[in-house]
Amino acid sequence: MAFHSMSADQESVAFLLYLYIWPFWMFKDVSKGNLLEQAAAYRYNREKRIYLPGYIARWMVIAAASLSIIDLFETLQRSGILLAGVALVFEGVSGVFASWALVVAVQITVAYVFLCRWRHF
Numbered sequence: 001m002a003f004h005s006m007s008a009d010q011e012s013v014a015f016l017l018y019l020y021i022w023p024f025w026m027f028k029d030v031s032k033g034n035l036l037e038q039a040a041a042y043r044y045n046r047e048k049r050i051y052l053p054g055y056i057a058r059w060m061v062i063a064a065a066s067l068s069i070i071d072l073f074e075t076l077q078r079s080g081i082l083l084a085g086v087a088l089v090f091e092g093v094s095g096v097f098a099s100w101a102l103v104v105a106v107q108i109t110v111a112y113v114f115l116c117r118w119r120h121f
Helices: 013-021 035-078 084-117
Strands: none
Touching: 013 035, 035 084
């Protein structure tokens, strides 16, 4: 019998997807605790910063895929396969998702630069 340390809830595809695309689950809160605990949390976060470029790349791929989907719906609408109103809705949703992905990529980039360049403790 094999021992699993993860519960069934944590083994779900949605949870694994969350871990794959959202990097902030692995960082500690630097504002909690006394000065020594804050310094230890900051050092821990600086050690984990090496994973952030991979997450930036993932979010840029998500943004590029969303922009490609916009182009796909535009092409389908122009060729008459999809109604103009339906295509417009799908393009809008894809555009919002692409914008969100770019914002997340910028946020991760700022966190990475902050952890690489600024020595707080």
